[in-house]
Amino acid sequence: MDDDNTIICRCEDITLAKLKESIAAGAKTLEEIKRLHRLSMGPCQGRTCLSMAKRILAEQSKSEVGRVSLPTCRPPLVPLKLGVLAEGEDKP
């Protein structure tokens, strides 16, 4: 399969080609790729794509997987309906 047809982030339809292009254009971290191309910003919040993206960034930037940091993990842990969140208790 070619890079243009290999989807890395399936929530946001980001291909391997797009990822490589972003790294070649100077992105040094996954945070930067996230902000410019929406990598890991969809409903799965990076559960599917980030481990792959991490390896790709390490390979492309001649680094090691262990040296690539993940974007900040933000709440909620799973998507929750606003209606459900509104029902929750009022006490802090």
Place this chain on the structure above:
Amino acid sequence: MIKKEVIIIGGGITGCSIAYHLAKMGLSNVAVLEKQYLTSGATGRCGAGFRHQWGTESNCLMAKYAIAKLMNLKEEVDFPRDLEIKLGGYLIVAFSPEMETQLKKNIALQNRLDIGTRWVTPDEIKGIAPLLSRDGLYGGAFYERDGHANPFLVTEAYARAAQRMGVEIFTYTEVHDIKIEGGTKTLLTNRGEFASPVVIDAAGAESARMAQMVGVSLPIYPYRHQILVTEPVEPALGPMVLSFENHLYCQQTPHGSFIMGLGDPNEPVSFNISSSRQFLHEMAQKATKLLPALGQVHVVRQWAGLYDMSPDSQPILDHLPGMEGFYVAAGFSGHGFMIAPLTGELVAQEILGTPSTLPMEMFRLERFAKENIVMETSVV
């Protein structure tokens, strides 16, 4: 040691817009120092809206010129991507006669400055924002030229254009200290020393800390704002809905997700940018009361950022007192992104000594010494 004619501290929208405008006006021997990556501070955490609807003349004028420039930005800098500009308008709602009076006063000011905001009745609002609950609603202020733009891409557009003209951007470069000797400012960073006769402090919530390095106290303080985003859904909400009474804003982006945030009047001054569970609950309650259909939409992420607050919620564009060549562009108080296209132009004009697009007195530090400070109250 890297020597430049101008060094800008801060790689947010303000720093990148200043760098671009300096280069465009002929001064490209410029460096931007950013401690993380571009937009990593307030720019990349903001609500992504722009509006003309302000309560003070200086904010209205800034917004008017800035938004006109934003509309032409893609073509001006030949940016290959869409800046995700959506002109859905801002609908500022009133749930009390007092708010109606305040909004109508703002509309009169805006109309005088050729900004076409109008008062809309609950019946008209039904057509503008059918999702909005009209329970207890008195009406609202609406201007269809307000809207949304993508802060990451607008910053990227300025940064890339500046780089093409010779500006150097140093990311992951944090300023630890600043020394002044004669006319030269030396910035000590984790990536070595930078020297320049002109330093521009565009460090947002950190701007007061930068000025403190040269012994000057700036009246700018950090103020956390929390925000969340939902999954993308079909287009359902045209305008940004803003309620000063609920300290709330909510808009649907071109991508389909809803972005919404709350201001907390009891928020303490601090550099804390963690997310709280209380915010999620309160935001959900207020948003679903105002826009009941949103109850079915999933929240995927919440985060926080820092407003760089000034005493009157309006920016400070000025030289530090008694310090030629140390300029501050900060204190944007939550609306730095939307006025940045003009901020960059004004600051570049000041550095180069060319005529200003707007009178600069209203942005000076001196205004805080006066007895009556003109406050911007139209803020969340």
